[in-house]
Amino acid sequence: xxxxxxxxxxxxxFQDDDLAQSSISIKLTPATTLxxxxxxxxxxxxxxxxxxxxxxxxxxxxxxxxxxxxxLGAAGSDVEDKGVLTIRTVxxxxxxxxxxxxxxxxxINTITPxxxxxxxVNVNVAALGTALLxxxxxxxxxxxxxxxxxxxxxxxxxxxxxxxRGSQKSRQYKG
Amino acid sequence: MAWKPDPxxxxxxxxxxxDGAESEHRLKLPLSALPAAEAFxxxxxxxxxxxxxxxxxxxxxxxxxxxxxxxxxxxxxxxxxxxxLLFETESxxxxxxxxxxxxxxxxxxxxxxxxxxxxxxSDSAISALVxxxxxxxxxxxxxxxxxxxxxxxxAFDWAGVPLLRLQTAYWGYEPPEWQ
Numbered sequence: 001x002x003x004x005x006x007x008x009x010x011x012x013x014f015q016d017d018d019l020a021q022s023s024i025s026i027k028l029t030p031a032t033t034l035x036x037x038x039x040x041x042x043x044x045x046x047x048x049x050x051x052x053x054x055x056x057x058x059x060x061x062x063x064x065x066x067x068x069x070x071x072l073g074a075a076g077s078d079v080e081d082k083g084v085l086t087i088r089t090v091x092x093x094x095x096x097x098x099x100x101x102x103x104x105x106x107x108i109n110t111i112t113p114x115x116x117x118x119x120x121v122n123v124n125v126a127a128l129g130t131a132l133l134x135x136x137x138x139x140x141x142x143x144x145x146x147x148x149x150x151x152x153x154x155x156x157x158x159x160x161x162x163x164x165r166g167s168q169k170s171r172q173y174k175g
Numbered sequence: 176m177a178w179k180p181d182p183x184x185x186x187x188x189x190x191x192x193x194d195g196a197e198s199e200h201r202l203k204l205p206l207s208a209l210p211a212a213e214a215f216x217x218x219x220x221x222x223x224x225x226x227x228x229x230x231x232x233x234x235x236x237x238x239x240x241x242x243x244x245x246x247x248x249x250x251x252x253x254x255x256x257x258x259x260l261l262f263e264t265e266s267x268x269x270x271x272x273x274x275x276x277x278x279x280x281x282x283x284x285x286x287x288x289x290x291x292x293x294x295x296x297s298d299s300a301i302s303a304l305v306x307x308x309x310x311x312x313x314x315x316x317x318x319x320x321x322x323x324x325x326x327x328x329x330a331f332d333w334a335g336v337p338l339l340r341l342q343t344a345y346w347g348y349e350p351p352e353w354q
Contacts (some may be wrong), residue, residue, distance in 0.1 A: 003217065007318075008315070014254055014275075014277050017248040017249065017250055017252050020255070022254035022255065022277075024276060026317050027317065027319070027320045027335060028318065029318050029335045030335070032314060032316070033210070033213070034209055034210070034236060034238070035314075036313060036314030037315050038238060039312060039315065040315035042178070044307060045178060045240075049246070050303070051275055051301060052252075052276060052279065053248065053249040053252040054253075054254050055247055055252075057241070060238060060240070061237070061238050063236050064233060064234065064235050065213065065220075065234045066233040067230070071232055072195060073190070073192035073228055074193060074228040074230075076193065077227075077229045077230075078192050078194075078196075079196045079197060080196075080198065082198075083226060097201075098200065099200035099226065100198035100199070100227060102226065103226060124222070124225040128226055131218075131222050136218045138215055139214070144211045145204075145208075147205045148203065149183060149203060150182065150183075151182040151205045151206065
């Protein structure tokens with residue numbers, strides 16, 4: 001893997017009185033931090049709204065990191081073989097995370113049905129679980145902990161299993 | 176206008192299998208994590224890659240801000256009518272175009288040969304927008320998405336070429352082909 005920083009993109013979405021929408025994206029240098037891009041977008045929003053008679057509906061700031069070797073998965077890999085985690089959150093909700101291409105070697109074959117449940121004590125699975133539940137230290141910036149849609153922390157992993165299901169893939173950005 | 180950021184930052188990790196089929200792993204971070212989000216994503220990538228036999232090839236982090244509903248489009252507004260701004264870049268001869276949806280007719284030149292066609296560069300709203308696009312803000316500078324050396328519009332691996340000055344601005348209809 002050779003991950004490199006891509007551009008930061010600030011996108012503004014407008015809507016006219018017929019409810020037709022149109023967007024404009026502005027690229028910032030790859031070295032721009034997300035924080036700085038957000039500050040730029042917050043400054044830009046008033047100025048760009050002032051030159052349009054459409055309603056500025058929303059804006060977004062995004063950053064990409066990508067592998068410039070554009071690799072393929074291992075032989076026999078399938079993105080639709082998902083690893084699925086059902087997770088309890090501190091607000092007493094349940095959320096589900098899935099990832100493409102669960103490794104067969106992480107599945108338990110000694111319980112029924114065999115090859116269905118993920119081995120939570122496997123060192124790699126346990127490390128992922130710890131990161132999800134306790135977060136990852138980002139040095140002086142503190143600990144970053146994943147959350148559910150409401151911004152609530154994860155509390156515990158309720159279930160972990162393999163499921164074959166369709167894939168979701170968002171629209172690719174150009175550039 | 177009151178803008179409110181989403182309470183979460185969206186992280187999307189893209190995977191590819193050996194057939195070239197692609198799929199995503201989606202994760203959310205609290206808004207407070209924005210300054211450290213990219214550092215988190217890089218560390219998290221190695222953990223998630225270790226439990227997948229697909230190749231992780233792209234990670235995208237996005238924050239969305241929405242209006243509180245106070246924004247209303249003007250009667251007769253048209254998202255396809257655009258304020259088209261042509262910028263000279265720091266690469267001589269290479270022009271970058273930024274087209275803002277929704278033209279305000281009063282910002283067009285009112286007299287002269289380009290009346291009702293060219294945007295008035297002395298208009299305060301136009302010049303304020305141009306100034307920010309050319310100068311950027313602290314730690315953030317808009318760029319044309321290509322390399323100064325190759326001039327190509329490659330999807331990846333570009334450092335970006337800063338915008339130098341506004342060359343001209345006019346109103347246009349429909350997204351131009353090169354957008």
